[in-house]
Amino acid sequence: MWRVKWRRELLEREKEAAKDLMDVISTLLPIAGKEDAWIWKASKNGEFSTKSAYVTAKSAKPQNTGLKTFSETLKKVWKTPATHKVKVTTWRMVRNKLPTCENLRRRNVQIAEVEAWCNACCSNLETCNHLFIECPKVDVVWSRIQQWVGVSRPRPNDIVGHLEAFANLGQKKHKKLLIAVWMCTVWLLWKNRNESQFEGKQWDIQSLCCEVKVRLWCWIKIFKFCNVDASFSSWMSSRLIADVL
Ligand SMILES: [Zn+2]
Numbered sequence: 001m002w003r004v005k006w007r008r009e010l011l012e013r014e015k016e017a018a019k020d021l022m023d024v025i026s027t028l029l030p031i032a033g034k035e036d037a038w039i040w041k042a043s044k045n046g047e048f049s050t051k052s053a054y055v056t057a058k059s060a061k062p063q064n065t066g067l068k069t070f071s072e073t074l075k076k077v078w079k080t081p082a083t084h085k086v087k088v089t090t091w092r093m094v095r096n097k098l099p100t101c102e103n104l105r106r107r108n109v110q111i112a113e114v115e116a117w118c119n120a121c122c123s124n125l126e127t128c129n130h131l132f133i134e135c136p137k138v139d140v141v142w143s144r145i146q147q148w149v150g151v152s153r154p155r156p157n158d159i160v161g162h163l164e165a166f167a168n169l170g171q172k173k174h175k176k177l178l179i180a181v182w183m184c185t186v187w188l189l190w191k192n193r194n195e196s197q198f199e200g201k202q203w204d205i206q207s208l209c210c211e212v213k214v215r216l217w218c219w220i221k222i223f224k225f226c227n228v229d230a231s232f233s234s235w236m237s238s239r240l241i242a243d244v245l
Pocket of ligand 1 (some may be wrong): 118119120121122123124130134135136137
């Protein structure tokens, strides 16, 4: 029987992953008195050899690699009806090219330890993944945006998986709009981060979510990529997929 302890309370989206982990390890029995060790499954004795690696690689079937998904995601970003600056920010975000504290440090920019933390939660190094997905405050933003969309599902921890999951919250015909919602949220999170970092603006989840809706409304009116008969007030207060579209 496994008794797993977590260092902190799990976020809603992590609970699903924790359950998957328990499903995997529940079939494994730890051997008492024996230390954990790495085993190379491709050889009989459990030790790595280049020959066994070669044979394994050669016999492996081609599969849908992360790289393919990644390039398809980038294409979606450019095809989405949004303003150019939003597309550029999203593209840089997906490619981890935004000047987050982690990326600036990687480029040898000197940033004091205390200034490299996330402005929103002040408890993690500011990485791209943290800033847009893992931060507890950002998690609340995504939960509220999903509530507005009207469909709530677990959110993957990686950026590409997160976008894919979000884009598939509705039917195929809703995909373009949902990607636009995702990009708008990402862009406003980055804008919010910059205003907090450089102008000392306080984090306000309510107004950020409100701005996502307003901007989306404007994009639809400008780019005309979606038919919306609802009034502006209904757009702001109703569930997007269930009540508006
Ligand atoms: Zn944070």
